[in-house]
Amino acid sequence: xxxxxxxxxxxxxxxxxxxxxxxxxxxxxxxxxxxxxxxxxxxxxxxxxxxxxxxxxxxxxxxxxxxxxxxxxxxxxxxxxxxxxxxxxxxxxxxxxxxxxxxxxxxxxxxxxxxxxxxxxxxxxxxxxxxxxxxxxxxxxxxxxxxxxxxxxxxxxxxxxxxxxxxxxxxxxxxxxxxxxxxxxxxxxxxxxxxxxxxxxxxxxxxxxxxxxxxxxxxxxxxxxxxxxxxxxxxxxxxxxxxxxxxxxxxxxxxxxxxxxxxxxxxxxxxxxxxxxxxxxxxxxxxxxxxxxxxxxxxxxxxxxx
Amino acid sequence: xxxxxxxxxxxxxxxxxxxxxxxxxxxxxxxxxxxxxxxxxxxxxxxxxxxxxxxxxxxxxxxxxxxxxxxxxxxxxxxxxxxxxxxxxxxxxxxxxxxxxxxxxxxxxxxxxxxxxxxxxxxxxxxxxxxxxxxxxxxxxxxxxxxxxxxxxxxxxxxxxxxxxxxxxxxxxxxxxxxxxxxxxxxxxxxxxxxxxxxxxxxxxxxxxxxxxxxxxxxxxxxxxxxxxxxxxxxxxxxxxxxxxxxxxxxxxxxxxxxxxxxxxxxxxxxxxxxxxxxxxxxxxxxxxxxxxxxxxxxxxxxxxxxxxxxxxxxxxxxxxxxxxxxxxxxxxxxxxxxxxxx
Numbered sequence: 289x290x291x292x293x294x295x296x297x298x299x300x301x302x303x304x305x306x307x308x309x310x311x312x313x314x315x316x317x318x319x320x321x322x323x324x325x326x327x328x329x330x331x332x333x334x335x336x337x338x339x340x341x342x343x344x345x346x347x348x349x350x351x352x353x354x355x356x357x358x359x360x361x362x363x364x365x366x367x368x369x370x371x372x373x374x375x376x377x378x379x380x381x382x383x384x385x386x387x388x389x390x391x392x393x394x395x396x397x398x399x400x401x402x403x404x405x406x407x408x409x410x411x412x413x414x415x416x417x418x419x420x421x422x423x424x425x426x427x428x429x430x431x432x433x434x435x436x437x438x439x440x441x442x443x444x445x446x447x448x449x450x451x452x453x454x455x456x457x458x459x460x461x462x463x464x465x466x467x468x469x470x471x472x473x474x475x476x477x478x479x480x481x482x483x484x485x486x487x488x489x490x491x492x493x494x495x496x497x498x499x500x501x502x503x504x505x506x507x508x509x510x511x512x513x514x515x516x517x518x519x520x521x522x523x524x525x526x527x528x529x530x531x532x533x534x535x536x537x538x539x540x541x542x543x544x545x546x547x548x549x550x551x552x553x554x555x556x557x558x559x560x561x562x563x564x565x566x567x568x569x570x571x572x573x574x575x576x577x578x579x580x581x582x583x584x585x586x587x588x589x590x591x592x593x594x
Numbered sequence: 595x596x597x598x599x600x601x602x603x604x605x606x607x608x609x610x611x612x613x614x615x616x617x618x619x620x621x622x623x624x625x626x627x628x629x630x631x632x633x634x635x636x637x638x639x640x641x642x643x644x645x646x647x648x649x650x651x652x653x654x655x656x657x658x659x660x661x662x663x664x665x666x667x668x669x670x671x672x673x674x675x676x677x678x679x680x681x682x683x684x685x686x687x688x689x690x691x692x693x694x695x696x697x698x699x700x701x702x703x704x705x706x707x708x709x710x711x712x713x714x715x716x717x718x719x720x721x722x723x724x725x726x727x728x729x730x731x732x733x734x735x736x737x738x739x740x741x742x743x744x745x746x747x748x749x750x751x752x753x754x755x756x757x758x759x760x761x762x763x764x765x766x767x768x769x770x771x772x773x774x775x776x777x778x779x780x781x782x783x784x785x786x787x788x789x790x791x792x793x794x795x796x797x798x799x800x801x802x803x804x805x806x807x808x809x810x811x812x813x814x815x816x817x818x819x820x821x822x823x824x825x826x827x828x829x830x831x832x833x834x835x836x837x838x839x840x841x842x843x844x845x846x847x848x849x850x851x852x853x854x855x856x857x858x859x860x861x862x863x864x865x866x867x868x869x870x871x872x873x874x875x876x877x878x879x880x881x882x883x884x885x886x887x888x889x890x891x892x893x894x895x896x897x898x899x900x901x902x903x904x905x906x907x908x909x910x911x912x913x914x915x916x917x918x919x920x921x922x923x924x925x926x927x928x929x930x931x932x933x934x935x936x937x
């Protein structure tokens with residue numbers, strides 16, 4: 289409990305620091321908000337008045353406090369480009385992202401862990417070598433290239449799947465796979481080495497000396513121990529998926545948070561960029577916190593002693 | 595009352611009564627292959643352990659004693675070490691010829707092993723009770739509550755304090771000595787005939803060492819188990835052994851009942867080991883040590899393996915490996931035995 293509480297404080301600090309960083313970074317990156325919101329023919333005076341109205345001429349720290357106050361009161365404001373409420377955008381695009389990211393996250397573990405187990409049990413066989421080579425490949429390939437390759441092969445050439453769109457199962461397959469690819473590869477390697485380490489441990493020798501069957505030892509004891517480091521890295525996988533979602537959603541035209549954020553940055557839509565950056569940060573932090581909690585549950589050494 | 599004396603006498607006379615042979619190792623050879631090397635670590639070892647007897651296998655690190663123990667359990671590290679020749683008979687049945695399933699059913703049930711490092715030897719994510727119960731239920735067709743009863747009883751016999759409460763403890767909640775008691779409980783829960791203990795006290799504090807040894811010996815005597823105790827500590831040998839086999843570079847060089855070995859050690863290596871024991875009455879002077887080091891197993895010397903370090907080596911010692919020949923209960927592998935002179 290104490291551990292979770294200290295993690296919570298830590299989470300709040302991370303959120304605060306990143307909110308400051310996001311806020312300043314967008315303002316320091318140059319460009320002008322009026323370019324997005326106003327037509328090109330708008331006069332300089334009008335633009336100045338517009339900035340005044342938005343509070344963009346205030347000192348930055350003051351803008352920050354005003355902005356945070358609005359977020360905390362539950363009204364983060366509207367988009368500069370289409371005047372949509374940010375909260376509505378969050379519900380709409382957040383759900384899309386959750387579908388894509390959640391699918392990718394599930395794929396990472398549902399595919400990665402079994403493949404890793406298979407490789408560890410058939411160590412040095414052709415299956416192991418095949419899985420390991422493939423995972424090296426998957427880690428080396430940048431996912432924007434992989435995305436284009438997947439579109440070319442499965443959409444343009446074979447015509448099996450749509451190249452872009454939302455939000456059916458068919459449209460989901462390609463982006464989710466691309467998004468999960470590197471995570472799967474990392475999870476496979478992690479699982480394999482973790483399983484092998486556990487198999488060679490002294491406690492497994494003790495269980496063998498106790499006359500338990502190899503199958504039982506592997507399924508119950510080896511696997512359970514091997515899962516601990518895998519769970520502890522689940523938080524990293526979440527961060528990876530959130531980060532890659534920016535690229536993958538843009539390429540596949542998946543209208544999720546990533547795509548919204550990329551567009552907002554390109555258009556200097558401050559409220560949207562700020563708000564959705566913070567949402568992504570919060571997602572990563574929350575994911576890490578969940579993974580940490582899972583780790584504590586899986587590892588009795590971290591539980592409070594009875 | 596002369597209770598203690600009577601007890602000692604009865605134990606002593608007991609130890610010379612011929613007993614049923616439980617474990618018999620015959621001409622065992624074990625090879626290790628790693629990184630292109632291939633060499634023998636156990637070279638034709640023969641040893642037997644009888645009912646109600648503690649046999650100590652003594653030797654320095656790397657002489658092959660742990661490999662011998664693991665081979666009896668069928669637990670040699672796969673792909674690295676392998677039995678190339680010989681037989682290991684448990685009550686006349688050759689363990690080397692058994693299928694994996696047959697061997698598994700004997701482990702913990704007929705023959706058990708306790709390992710050196712209790713800290714890493716218990717599964718960290720399960721409670722000790724659940725592992726004990728799991729092993730009991732793998733061998734006996736009993737209900738959960740019956741298995742639990744057997745498990746608690748084993749912990750009580752291993753003298754783990756608060757045994758019933760400790761069933762729900764995880765290994766990390768126990769001290770090293772307590773964990774070794776759990777290991778003992780795992781080993782004796784199913785009342786095996788033979789118990790192998792590989793340096794069971796090496797990793798523990800000196801005070802705990804004595805308690806654990808005493809506990810092991812008490813259980814062994816009660817159940818009349820045959821026990822093979824592997825150690826490099828002659829003080830341990832002197833306090834618990836009935837019979838001692840001294841091992842050097844993969845071979846047994848001397849074997850005798852414990853009193854005889856300490857009174858009349860004949861092999862120069864055994865003599866060196868006994869001289870190396872620190873003597874509390876001689877407070878001055880440096881500790882004795884045997885010069886040189888164990889020959890590398892990749893390039894064994896010709897003849898007797900101990901020749902390069904032996905003070906009494908003759909030309910003939912370099913030429914031929916002497917056989918292990920028995921005179922009464924005392925066996926010796928040396929062509930030039932010397933009268934033992936204590937320092």
